[in-house]
Amino acid sequence: xxxxxxxxxxxxxxxxxxxxxxxxxxxxxxxxxxxxxxxxxxxxxxxxxxxxxxxxxxxxxxxxxxxxxxxxxxxxxxxxxxxxxxxxxxxxxxxxxxxxxxxxxxxxxxxxxxxxxxxxxxxxxxxxxxxxxxxxxxxxxxxxxxxxxxxxxxxxxxxxxxxxxxxxxxxxxxxxxxxxxxxxxxxxxx
Numbered sequence: 001x002x003x004x005x006x007x008x009x010x011x012x013x014x015x016x017x018x019x020x021x022x023x024x025x026x027x028x029x030x031x032x033x034x035x036x037x038x039x040x041x042x043x044x045x046x047x048x049x050x051x052x053x054x055x056x057x058x059x060x061x062x063x064x065x066x067x068x069x070x071x072x073x074x075x076x077x078x079x080x081x082x083x084x085x086x087x088x089x090x091x092x093x094x095x096x097x098x099x100x101x102x103x104x105x106x107x108x109x110x111x112x113x114x115x116x117x118x119x120x121x122x123x124x125x126x127x128x129x130x131x132x133x134x135x136x137x138x139x140x141x142x143x144x145x146x147x148x149x150x151x152x153x154x155x156x157x158x159x160x161x162x163x164x165x166x167x168x169x170x171x172x173x174x175x176x177x178x179x180x181x182x183x184x185x186x187x188x189x190x
Contacts, residue, residue, distance in 0.1 A: 008102030010155050018056050019148045020112050021097040025052045026144065027119040028090040034122060035087035039079060045091030048072035052094040061098045069095035086122050086166070090115040106157040109174060112149075113159060116141035117169035124165070138169055142176035153177045 004014045028049055035045050051068035055061060072092030079085040093115040100111040120137035127133040145153075153174065161171040 006102055009104040010102050012100065012102045012152070014061075016148060016152050017061070017098060017100060018058075019146055020100055020152060021052050021094065022056050023145060023149050024090075024097040024112065024115045025049055025056065025094040027115040027141065028052070028087075028094040031087040031090050031119045031122050033087075035075070035079065035084045035091070038081055038084040039075070042075050042078075042088075044068075044071040044075040045088040048091040048095035052097060055098045065095045065098040069093070069099075083122050083125055086118040086125075090118050093118075102155070104156060106159050109153065109156050109159050110170070112153065113170040113173050114166065117166050117173055120169045120173075121166050134165075134169060135172070138173050138176065141173055145177055150177060 006012045006014075006017070028045075032045055032049065035042070048068040048071065051065045055065055069092045072088050072095060076085045076088035076092060079088055093111065097111050101108055116138070120134040120141065123137045124130055124134040158178070159167075159171045159174040161168055
């Protein structure tokens with residue numbers, strides 16, 4: 001079997017992992033300024049996004065993505081506002097997307113869905129808690145999913161609707177990615 005395929009309960013190719021990382025990094029890059037404006041000296045989330053781009057641009061998965069992800073999540077825990085915490089977590093999720101495992105557990109979809117859901121939550125917070133703004137952001141995130149990403153998501157069980165707002169947004173995004181017709185979606189694969 002090629003080194004380009006990761007095997008578990010099913011197979012994931014490096015192309016698919018790069019597609020997932022590209023999808024997640026798009027959300028992280030959009031919200032990173034909210035972290036950097038609050039914590040301008042903390043480069044850990046930016047480093048996580050840079051590590052994600054190394055994978056997306058063709059480098060092998062390395063410990064760089066793992067370490068950068070953990071560092072960005074530490075930055076999230078240290079952040080002083082909810083928006084900054086969510087933005088740093090998005091960056092950590094971008095780097096950790098490299099380590100999406102082909103294990104049929106819904107928790108694995110956190111590597112794919114949590115960053116766009118967290119970005120949607122940020123838009124709600126910036127709009128004084130307007131949930132409709134978050135719903136529109138979830139629609140936008142679903143609309144930028146490539147056909148390859150739409151092929152990866154259904155390999156995992158559905159995400160349960162949890163109690164936090166981010167987990168509910170993740171569940172909504174999961175449903176849109178699975179249940180919406182593919183027509184009209186981006187077909188960009190990389």
